Amino acid sequence: MSESGFRALVAREEGGRQTLALETLTDADLPAADVTVAVEYSSFNYKDGLALAGRNRILRHYPIIPGIDFAGTVASSENPRFRPGERVVLTGFGVGENWSGGFAERARVKGEWLVTLPEGLDCRQAMAIGTAGFTAMLAVMALERHGLAKGGDVLVTGAAGGVGSIAVRLLSRRGYRVTALTGRAATERAFLEGLGATALLDRAAYQAPGKPLQAERWQGAVDTVGGTILANVLATTAYGGAVAACGLAGGADLPTSVFPFILRGAALLGIDSVQCPMTPREDAWRRLARELTAVDLAAVTEEIGLGDLPARAEAILAGRVRGRTVVNVRQ
Numbered sequence: 001m002s003e004s005g006f007r008a009l010v011a012r013e014e015g016g017r018q019t020l021a022l023e024t025l026t027d028a029d030l031p032a033a034d035v036t037v038a039v040e041y042s043s044f045n046y047k048d049g050l051a052l053a054g055r056n057r058i059l060r061h062y063p064i065i066p067g068i069d070f071a072g073t074v075a076s077s078e079n080p081r082f083r084p085g086e087r088v089v090l091t092g093f094g095v096g097e098n099w100s101g102g103f104a105e106r107a108r109v110k111g112e113w114l115v116t117l118p119e120g121l122d123c124r125q126a127m128a129i130g131t132a133g134f135t136a137m138l139a140v141m142a143l144e145r146h147g148l149a150k151g152g153d154v155l156v157t158g159a160a161g162g163v164g165s166i167a168v169r170l171l172s173r174r175g176y177r178v179t180a181l182t183g184r185a186a187t188e189r190a191f192l193e194g195l196g197a198t199a200l201l202d203r204a205a206y207q208a209p210g211k212p213l214q215a216e217r218w219q220g221a222v223d224t225v226g227g228t229i230l231a232n233v234l235a236t237t238a239y240g241g242a243v244a245a246c247g248l249a250g251g252a253d254l255p256t257s258v259f260p261f262i263l264r265g266a267a268l269l270g271i272d273s274v275q276c277p278m279t280p281r282e283d284a285w286r287r288l289a290r291e292l293t294a295v296d297l298a299a300v301t302e303e304i305g306l307g308d309l310p311a312r313a314e315a316i317l318a319g320r321v322r323g324r325t326v327v328n329v330r331q
């Protein structure tokens with residue numbers, strides 16, 4: 001990789017259709033901002049799947065380099081907070097949506113979006129966490145702020161996916177009894193139990209519309225799926241419990257009623273990782289570095305190269321990706 005030419009996956013619009021191709025770019029092709037980063041790893045998130053498939057208008061203009069997160073080394077900086085050689089991580093702020101992102105060997109972004117990599121994490125591990133793991137930590141922090149009782153019963157939906165698998169690991173490590181709701185119990189039982197899930201619940205149990213109030217089971221939940229499943233999670237949340245809603249892998253609607261809120265005092269906590277302010281953002285990364293081991297991260301991670309990205313988009317949208325995918329941008 002050199003400043004005069006680096007590899008990038010570029011999305012363009014041709015004849016009204018989105019195209020994707022690996023191209024050689026120069027720094028002049030990157031947006032103007034104060035910090036240029038030599039990217040080592042990006043990661044593959046559900047939103048990247050939507051972006052590469054041209055769905056949900058994730059990519060807001062063309063040409064653009066997709067990739068909503070990355071970790072690497074500062075190559076040059078006009079920002080006093082960052083010096084060349086420092087390792088940084090970026091998630092969110094519209095990068096990979098309306099600003100060129102991580103599926104490239106270089107990126108240029110605003111320094112105010114960057115987090116210094118916390119002690120104990122290298123770039124690959126930071127992207128094994130990535131946007132999904134960062135979001136899982138925000139969800140855990142929100143549940144704990146709400147007062148989740150130590151050792152309580154917690155449900156994680158979409159458990160074998162990126163956000164879900166890291167949420168299961170974080171919650172089980174902190175001593176909660178974690179039930180993993182999954183559509184892949186037949187193939188992912190060992191994976192989920194290895195992350196500390198004490199029980200698996202088949203997705204089918206929560207897929208059909210149910211009564212607004214059902215038997216109380218969960219003191220807390222992390223929901224990555226939305227739709228009817230989230231409605232059923234709310235209906236089974238125990239008195240005073242809370243659900244951290246962070247995803248829509250099963251649908252963007254929420255067919256529920258006010259009963260869980262007004263009869264059981266249940267709380268629905270919204271989780272947004274994109275615009276999350278810097279103080280909780282840095283707190284979350286410090287906690288991730290402390291609470292996840294290298295072994296934890298290796299257990300949930302698969303590595304791909306830039307050329308593998310389009311196929312990975314199909315796989316993640318079909319719900320076939322296990323855990324986290326790191327993208328080695330030099331491959």
Ligand code: NDP
Pocket residue numbers: 044045046047131132135157158159160161162163164181182183184203224225229245246247248249250251271272273274316317318319320321323
């Ligand atoms: P993944 O694809 O890795 O995980 C999603 C999981 O949801 C799948 O593995 C599957 O788990 C389950 N699932 C998939 N399709 C369906 C379906 N039709 N019905 C029910 N369950 C389904 O994605 P990520 O973990 O990267 O992201 C999860 C969600 O969180 C996405 O909607 C994403 O957009 C959102 N997200 C939101 C963020 C925020 O800031 N709020 C940040 C990051 C992600 P299993 O096979 O175990 O059932």
